[in-house]
Amino acid sequence: MFDIIWLIPLFPLTGAVANALAGARIGRKAIGWIGCSAVALAFLVATVLFFRLTGLPPDQRSATVTMFGWIASGGFQIDAVFLADPLSILMALVVSGVGFLIHVYSVGYMHDDRGFGRYFSFLNLFVFFMLVLVLSGDFLVMFFGWEGVGLCSYLLIGFWYEKKSASDAGKKAFIVNRVGDFGFIIGILLLFWSVAGQGVQSLRFDAVFDAARHLPPHTLTLVTALLFAGAIGKSAQFPLHVWLPDAMEGPTPVSALIHAATMVTAGVYMVARNSVLFTLAPVTGEVVAGLGIFTALFAATIGLVQNDIKKVLAYSTVSQLGYMFAAVGVGAFSAGIFHLMTHAFFKGLLFLGAGSVIHAMSGEQDMQRMGGLYRPLKATAITFIIGAVAIAGIPPLSGFWSKDEILYEVFRRGHPVLWAAGLLTAAMTAFYIFRQVFLIFSGPSRADEHTRSHIHESPRVMTVPLIVLAASAAIAGVFGFPFFKGGSPLHHFLSPVFAGGVHHAGAVAEEAAAGHGATAFILMGVSVVAAVTGILLAAFLYAEPFRRRAPSGLHPEVLAKRFTRLHNLLLNKYYVDEIYGKLIVDPLTRAARTCLSFDLSVIDGLVNGTGWLTRLTAWFSHQFDIYIVDGLVNSLATLVRYSSGVWRGLQTGYLQNYALIFVVGVLLMIAGVLVVI
DSSP, X not given: OOGGGGHHHHHHHHHHHHHHHHHXXXXXXXXXXXXXXXXXXXXXXXXXXXXXXXXXXXXXXXXXXXXXXXXXXXXXXXXXXXXXXXXXXXXXXHHHHHHHHHHHHHHHHTTTOTTXXXXXXXXXXXXXXXXXXHHBSBHHHHHHHHHHHHHHHHHHHTSSTTSHHHHHHHHHHHHHHHHHHHHHHHHHHHHHHHHHTTTOOOOBHHHHHHHHTTSOHHHHXXXXXXXXXXXXXXXXXXXXXXXXXXXXXXXXXXXXXXIIISGGGHHHHHHHHTHHHHHSXXXXXXXXXXXXXXXXXXXXXHHTTOOBHHHHHHHHHHHHHHHHHHHHHTTOHXXXXXXXXXXXXXXXXXXXXXXXXXXXXXXXXXXXXXXXXXXXXXXXXXXXXXXXXXXXXXXXXXXXXXXXXXXXXXXXXXXXXXXXXXXXXXXXXXXXXXXXXXXHHSSSOOSOHHHHTTOOOOOHHHHHHHHHHHHHHHHGGGGGOTTSTTXXXXXXXXXXXXXXXXXXXXXXXXXXXXXXXXXXXXXXXXXXXXXXXXXXXXXXXXXXXXXXXXXGGGSHHHHHHHTHHHXXXXXXXXXXXXXXXXXXXXXXXXXXXXXXXXXXXXXXXXXXXXXXXXXXXXXXXXXXXXXXXXXXXXXXXXXXXXXXXXXXXXXXXXXXXXXXXXXXXXXXXXXXXXXXX
C-alpha cells in the first residue's frame, strides 16, 4: 500500500539532475516546468498516501518501507528505510506543497537571473534532501537528509556568489550548523552504543525507541541533549541563531523555502519524531521549552526595530520556532507540529509577499524608503496583510489557533512564567509585523523618484502563489480547531505517533467537557487582547492617520532618542555577532595567524633551511668533484701527456741518435763505476 513512498523524494531528485545536466540547453521555460513539475508530482504522491492513511484504523497508520541495504558490518545493518506514518506524510505534504508554490513563484522572481537553471537544480535538490529527512525511518537516513539540507542551504544562500556578503552568509550558515551537527552525530553514536548493549544492532526508529525504554535516565538525558544541540543549530535557536538573519542574502524565494516549511523546521520535526526519547528525559524537555521561549522573546525584541523587510521576517522566524520548541519541550508535540504547519503557510506568504515588494521597488529592502504601496500593489498588500493577521494571532485565522494552543499547553502544564513570556512575545509579534505593514503600505511614498516611477504589481506567476498561501493561512486553523467532538482533526490524525492519543489536541474540548473550560477561554481572551494591543500600538506609531493623533511622546523618533541605548542594543541585535567576533572569531583568527607564522618561520624555515643546506652541500660536492677529483684525474692525464711528449721526442727513428744515446749511457755507467771505486 505504501510502496510508492520512494517516489516522493525521487521526483525532486530527478528534476535536480535534469536541470543540472540539461539546463544550459533547454531554455528557461523548460527549466521552470521541470523544476515545478517535479515538486508537484511529489505532492501528488504524498496526497495519495495521506488519504490511504486516513482510511486506516489509527493503530495501523504506520508502515516501514525498506528500499535497499545500505551499510552492513557484522551484525550491524543499516537499510535505506522510509517511514509512512501521519507525522512523516503530513511533513511531506507541507514541504512539497509549500515548496511547489515557491517553485512557481521563483519562475517569475528569478526569470532574468543568468543562473536560472542552476537555481532550480539547487531548489529541487533542497526539497529532495528535506523529503528524505522527514520520510526517514532510521537515524542515519535522517542524518543523510539533515546534512543534505545543510549543504543545499549553503548553495542557495550563497547563490549570488559573486556578491561577497552572500558568499559570506552561505559560509556562516554552513559553519554555524556544523557546530550543532557535531552534537547531533555524537548523540546518534551514543544512542547506538547504548542500545547496542541491549542487543539492538540497528538505528531504526522503532527498534531504538523500544530499547530506549530500558536505558538509564542520565543516558537518555545526555542523548536527547546532544540531539537537541543539532536542533539548536538547524532551527536557529539561541545561541546558534546568528546564521539565519544573514541568510537573507540569498534570493527571496530561498528565504521563504528555508524559513517557512523546510530547513529551519527540521529541528522541531526531529524532536517531535523522537518524542519517546524526550518524554523519557524530562530534564531535557524543560531545557527545550525554556530555551524555546527565551529565544522567542529574544528574537521578537530584535524584530521590533529592524528596518530591512526580510530581516524582520527572519527574526520573526527565529521567534516562532521558539514557540514550537516550547510546545514540544513541555510534551505538547501535536501542538508544536500544528504551529509548524500554520507557520509554513503564513511565513511562506510573508516572505513571498516581501519578495513581491522588493521586486516592485527595484531591489530596495529598507522599509524606511517605502510607504504608500497599497494601491499600486493591491494583490500583494492584501495577501501580505492576511499573513500579518495570521502571525499576529487574530481569530479566526490559523496563527491564532496554533499559537494559542501552545500558550495554553505551556500554562496548563505548570509553566506560568514561560506562558507570560510567550504572551509578551505574542504582543511584540503583533507589533512588529504591523509596524512592517504600516511602513510598507500606508502613508506617503518615501521612495526616490526613479524607484517610484518603476513601481508595479508582480506578474500572475508570483501573485497566484500568494493568493493560495493567503487562503491556506486563513483557513488552515480548522484542521487544529479544538472544539470538534473529541478534539481537532489534526491531532486525531497525529495521535498514533505521539503516545497518549489526543492528549494535547483536544485539551480545550476535554477541559470544557470536564467543566474546566473557563481557563482555556480566559487564556484565549488574554491572548487576543495582547495581540490587539500590539497592533494598536503599531498603528499609533506608524500608521499615518493614527500617528497624527498620537501624543508627541509616542512618535518613533522621539522614543528612539529617549531610549537611545536600548534602541541601539536592539538595532544591533544585542551585539551577539560582535561578542562572537571578540570571543571566538578574533581568537581563532589570531591563533590561525600564529599557526601561519609558525608554519612560515619554523616549519617552512626548517624545510627551506634543509633545502638550502642541501644545495650548499651539493655546491661544495660539486666544487670538490671539479677541482679535487676531476683535478687529480686531469693532472695525471696532463702529466702523462707531457711526459709522453718528452719521451716521444726521444724516439726519433734515426739510428745515429740511438747509437749516440747508447754511447752516452755507457760513458755515464763507466763514470759511475769510477766514482764509486
